[in-house]
Amino acid sequence: MRGAIIGDIIGSAFVNNNLDVTNFQLLKPFSAYTDNTITTLSTADAIINNKDYAQTLKEWVRAYPKAGYKSNFLDWALSESNTPYVSGGDGAARRISPIGYAAPTLEYALDHAQLSTIITHPVKIRIEASRAVAGSIYLAKQGQSKQEIKDLIENEFNHKLNLSLKEIKNEIKINPVLDTPVPAAVTAFLESTDFEDAIRKAVWIGGPSHTIASITGGIAHAYYNHIPKSLIRKTLSRMTSQMEGIIEEFEALFFAPTY
Numbered sequence: 001m002r003g004a005i006i007g008d009i010i011g012s013a014f015v016n017n018n019l020d021v022t023n024f025q026l027l028k029p030f031s032a033y034t035d036n037t038i039t040t041l042s043t044a045d046a047i048i049n050n051k052d053y054a055q056t057l058k059e060w061v062r063a064y065p066k067a068g069y070k071s072n073f074l075d076w077a078l079s080e081s082n083t084p085y086v087s088g089g090d091g092a093a094r095r096i097s098p099i100g101y102a103a104p105t106l107e108y109a110l111d112h113a114q115l116s117t118i119i120t121h122p123v124k125i126r127i128e129a130s131r132a133v134a135g136s137i138y139l140a141k142q143g144q145s146k147q148e149i150k151d152l153i154e155n156e157f158n159h160k161l162n163l164s165l166k167e168i169k170n171e172i173k174i175n176p177v178l179d180t181p182v183p184a185a186v187t188a189f190l191e192s193t194d195f196e197d198a199i200r201k202a203v204w205i206g207g208p209s210h211t212i213a214s215i216t217g218g219i220a221h222a223y224y225n226h227i228p229k230s231l232i233r234k235t236l237s238r239m240t241s242q243m244e245g246i247i248e249e250f251e252a253l254f255f256a257p258t259y
Contacts, residue, residue, distance in 0.1 A: 001044055001255070002232070002247050003221025004097040004214045007199050008036040009235045011213030014203045016176055022200040027234050033243075035067045036214045039095035041243055043116060044250045047102045054084075054119045063242075073120070085120045090181055092117040093129040094211050097218030100137025102254045109138040129180045132157040133215055136186060140222035141255065146190050149219070159183045165191050165201055172207040181208060185215035192216075195224045196231065222255075 013028045042060035046053045061069065061077035069077070076085040096113050103109035113134035117127045135156065136149050153159045159182055163171070168184050178184065184205055192198035198220035202213040221227060236244060 001040060001098045001101055001218065001221070001250055003195060003227060004040055004094070004218035005033065005037045005239075005243075005247070006221075006227065006231055006235050007202065007213035007215070007217025008040075008094070008210050009033050009238055010199055010231075011203050011208075011210035014209040016207060017209065018173060018206050019204050022197075022204045024200070024203070026196075026199070026231070032238055033067065034210050035061075035069045035091070036094045036210055037239075037243070038064045038067045039091065040097060040214070041246050043095050044098040044246050046116075047098055048246070048249055048253060053116045054082075057119060076120075084118060084122050086122060087120050087126075088123070089121075090126065090129065090178070090208075090211060092119075092121040092126050093133050093180070093182055094214045096130045096134050097137055097215075098250060098254075100134040100218070101141060101222060101250070103134065103138050106135060106138050109134040125180060128157045128159075129182045132159060132182050132186075133218065136189075136219050137222045140219055146223075149186070149223075150190060153182070153186055159186070161187055161190070163187065165205065169205045172205060176207045178207060181212045181215060185212045186219065188212065188216045189219045189223070192220060195220045195227050198224075 009031050010026050012034050013031045038060050042057045046056040058077045073085060099112045100109050110131045113130040114127050117130040132153050135152050139149050150161055154161055161183055165187050168187055185202060188202035189198050192201055198216050199213050202216035203209045205212060
């Protein structure tokens with residue numbers, strides 16, 4: 001989960017930038033967490049404390065109302081409405097990583113990804129995107145190979161991963177509005193050599209970098225089981241003690257990475 005949040009913070013400074021190289025300064029003075037981080041933490045909180053996904057999501061948005069949400073979503077989160085919010089965006093897949101880490105089985109990961117997603121994105125393509133991310137993280141945490149993760153994405157969810165990262169980058173230059181960021185994010189992970197390399201490649205693609213890097217970071221952290229201490233230290237300063245407390249509690253229960 002920490003990897004998803006670090007990906008969000010790093011990617012926040014590069015949204016829709018077309019970088020020429022992957023050797024760029026990862027963190028800038030204005031790099032900051034976005035709504036991706038807040039909603040990811042809400043998912044973790046719900047899991048840790050066995051709380052309702054929707055209610056916990058609203059609690060976290062209300063606590064951090066200035067994280068860059070879309071206005072209609074913020075209105076829904078601040079309201080007392082019990083009806084789902086129907087979004088056409090990709091917000092669900094980027095908040096799903098804690099489910100993949102905490103899941104005892106692949107079936108559990110896929111089922112709970114759907115339960116969490118339908119709160120705000122009761123649309124098939126968004127549900128399948130979230131299930132793909134949660135399933136990928138579960139397999140990565142279990143030590144499965146990149147090929148096995150790729151097979152799950154392609155066979156179970158029909159996301160084609162036949163394009164190289166360079167080809168995806170060229171497509172995003174032409175059309176930065178993605179049907180779903182999952183194939184791009186997964187490809188950045190598949191072509192990476194370690195966590196930092198995965199984040200660099202995810203940002204280099206272009207488009208919604210905070211979203212792509214958040215998804216990539218969630219999978220890469222589970223797979224490589226390591227994040228450079230310098231990245232943890234530099235991103236920690238951009239979070240509140242409440243945020244870090246949830247991350248530490250979650251990792252103590254479900255994931256013991258090597259730092």
